[in-house]
Amino acid sequence: MKKSASNIIRVLGLMLLTSTITFSQERNEEERPKGPPSIKQIFKDLDTNEDGKISLKEVKGPLKKDFKKIDTNKDGFISKEELEKAPKPERKRN
Numbered sequence: 001m002k003k004s005a006s007n008i009i010r011v012l013g014l015m016l017l018t019s020t021i022t023f024s025q026e027r028n029e030e031e032r033p034k035g036p037p038s039i040k041q042i043f044k045d046l047d048t049n050e051d052g053k054i055s056l057k058e059v060k061g062p063l064k065k066d067f068k069k070i071d072t073n074k075d076g077f078i079s080k081e082e083l084e085k086a087p088k089p090e091r092k093r094n
Contacts, residue, residue, distance in 0.1 A: 039083050053077035
């Protein structure tokens, strides 16, 4: 009797652990972006002083590398219009 009760507890524990892991993985997949961020999201994340443009001090990530290419009017800022016209970066293929 003790042996079968112990086995039942093990099985229930294993089922609970498995369902928790599966639920956690499903939530992480839902939270991941489904593609490149929108221009609105980029400005929300990077335009820290909320002046409607991104300066070299504010920019981060891959956008920083191409800052001078995207800043077509060479004023030291990236506007939403300049970002809309910027060539799309090539995505790494897995």
